[in-house]
Amino acid sequence: MKNFWKVAISFFIVVLIGASYTEYESRVVEFTLSNGLKMLVLDRGEAPVFTFRTYADVGGVDEAMGETGLAHLFEHMAFKGTSTIGTRNYREEKKAIRAMEEAYQAYRDAVQRKADPDTVQHLQEEFLKLRAKADSYAVTNEFDRIIEENGGVSLNAFTTSESTQYFYALPSNRLELWAVLESERFADPVLREFYRERDVVLEERRLRTESSPFGRLAEEFDAAAFKAHPYGRPVIGHRADISTVSLTQAQAFFKKYYGAKNLVIVVVGDVDPDEVKRLAEKYFTRIPPGEDPPPVVTQEPPQNAERRVILFDVAQPQLFIGYHTVEFVHPDRPAIQALASILGSGRTSRLYQRLVKQEKIATGVSVFSGTPGNKYPGLLEISATPVKGKTAEALEPLIYLEIQKIQDEGVTPEEVKRFQTRAKASFIRGLSSNFGLSGQLAFFEVITGSWHNLFREPEKIMQVTPADVQRVARQYLKESNRTVAFIRTVPKGGK
């Protein structure tokens, strides 16, 4: 009886939510500029502020061999200004940057051809001298400074396997300033202080990967899970690639992937869509249309053998398990999301109940679908942390037992209902911030081909049945389709 009541309540929520979000859909204004740049605008909210998201359809997967990390490094460079922002004298600076780059190419070439040490040292000194000259024209961080003195907040950007996204928020009377800055950044970027920023990115790699046990494990896990598809490569880049990539390569990367046709920009907040359109036509048309960059054609072959990675480390144990699944637009994706949620989301999920509450063998467990990305087939990924004194291997069989149980006996209607109720509530909460909503609209536009699909999500989620969940569990969570990576703790100076 009690359960009946819950199901009834969930249904009620669903109906009620249905009324509020469709209104949002009708208020999104969409237009495409003559250069192919797509913009979405939503006027919402009371406070006189707005935020935006520039979504560049390029990420780690688009990098060539030997250039890993370039998408992310370019993201850093997109804060370095333009020919009118960030320079003391652009004419002179341009010459100095060109001279520096020639010196760098000569130096790198000598290193790679293993020239004699004296020659290498001489070329390095020459490069460093010219770098200092080029840097001397820079007004460091002027781009950031203009945004911040105009009240900009949440200024940042990030790069994933398949996207590069830029954002900040401004008071709404600064709309035109935003249009000028954001268009100029991609119409006329100057990649100044490039070789300094490369060092900054190496520090970022030390922070996130090399000096972090979790980062060390994640990099090994991704590399093991994908043997052909570039999802297996680190977005931050391999150390050797970051250390040798040149300004010329970064400029070529920009030219190839930052044409207007490859950008989607979403503006959300207290803005007049007509005004946004007028400013967009005035400023954003300065961005050249660019090419249609090719998608990744490499397909990950079916995995026919379990892969295991053991990281011997002084840190405490950690376990990752991944199964190859599907891309976001695949019809099985909602059921896989339901499976991930039933397995590992919240205190009532199966793995949490078993590992954390009952056996008291893990401090936490989570399950994600769609890692490292959504554009191409990704993974359903389980991450579990053993309690003090337990190993990662001790958790594994219990996780497989719980998966087996779903494969054999299926899941209950209540579990699916709970997933649906929670997914829809988090959908609503996701719409409530300008930041979240702009990201969602951009994601659906690029990954699914239309932002309208964001508003179809609740229906998709509602259609999932217990039988679907059992079927995808059987189909995808197979032993042979599994990659397992874990930390085995060893004393200092061990293995």
Place this chain on the structure above:
Amino acid sequence: MGRKGFHPAFFTLCLGAFFLLLAGRGDDSEMVGRKPPPLWKTLKYPPLPAFDIPHPRRIPLSNGMLLLLLEDHEFPTVDIEVRIRTGSIYEPADKVGLAGITATVMRTGGTKSISGDELDEDLESIAASLEVGIGQESGFASLSVMKENLGEGLKYLSDVLRNPAFPEDKIALAKIQAKSSISRRNDSPSGIAFREFAKLIYGKNHPLARHTEYQTIDSITRDDLIAFHRRYFKPNAMILGAWGDFDTDDLVKKIEEAFAGWEPGDVNFPPIPPIVAPSGPAVYHVEKEDVNQSNLRMGNLGFRMDDPDYFPLSVWYEILSGGFAGRLFATVRAKKGLAYSVGAGMGASYLYPGILAASAGTKSESTLEAISSILEEFQKMLNGEFNEEDIRYAKESLLNSFIFNFDTTGEIIQRQLTYEYYGYPADFLERYREGIVKATKAEMLSAARRKVHPESFIFLTVGKSTDFDKPLESLGYGPPTMLDISIPQD
């Protein structure tokens, strides 16, 4: 700039920036006059549209509980946050961890009428969340619920706050979790730096710095939890804030119903030992062999936010370390490439003096170079090497972004909760704004000289010292004191 990529688990890592700009900007004088000004400089901004800042209703209940309520009908959700007058600083020294475990088990252990596991099911079935936590100086309970389930959610909230069952099974679970996190505490280099630096500033046994050990967790009993809860959880020691899709009068009624019969009572807080500033300069080091990047912290004891130096020093710090354009960020990161994360906090806290410190992560081989670069920026700022343009810029940054203090109802309520909780005036933010506007260079400088003391800084490095560019002795303060961070076993 937080600028990064990868794993969904990492996704939120975008490095929040308390970072930093550069002196000596300005156009090349030769060029000025010959060129048209850059486009962005030619823009004129209309005034910001008038905006009625929403004000919460402040309603004291007869049982002493204070309500702060703000309607927001855009989405069919309601959020509640209760601030509770308690904190881990009040737990006994031999039972460090008691406050946190009490809070955890209030939630996971359920109440006298519903078990924790049933509570999990009921809440997740209505997509609600209810959490309880206790930090150093305050406790909280939060409820997030779809509006149709508000009555039900409030009932659970009240039950959890008033009638926790504290079953032994869930206490054991919470203790295993607490001990597990102790076992992992040396895996994160920045975690080590923050933890150990706090002990160097406040003293290792001070309630603001001490931390759990296996022994302190082991000594905690169910009776301790019951006593801790009984001592601090009283309606008159709570402020309840709510924002979302409700009718205020109706919500007041619902809250009164949910908490009916709960009697107020006196709460006595144990005294907190006085804080004695550490004597510096002094250099400390934690050896960590599995890293190639050093974590640096350097600074001194901070101050309370109601100190008159707070406003002028905020402007000073904006120049040194504000956003992505502050000086530390521009020199240590952008110009020298020495760090990805670098920044400085001024150490202004509500109740006790905070920690005034700069921090950075730099490769082992540039550890001493990074320290001296940071010190150099402090020194320039203390010497008064900033001009009216720098001050104008810092003030504009702080003031033009002011509207973002009011753009969501949640942050309006949470800020008022904070002011009420710590006894700050309700218009403290407005006073802050006025203080920023009025601050002069002379005031900024004298405030900085009173509060920032590089000549007696405490320095801490966490890293692999054999790879350092220079020995730590080169700071000129003698050999470093090596800190032993090995975990005392049970």
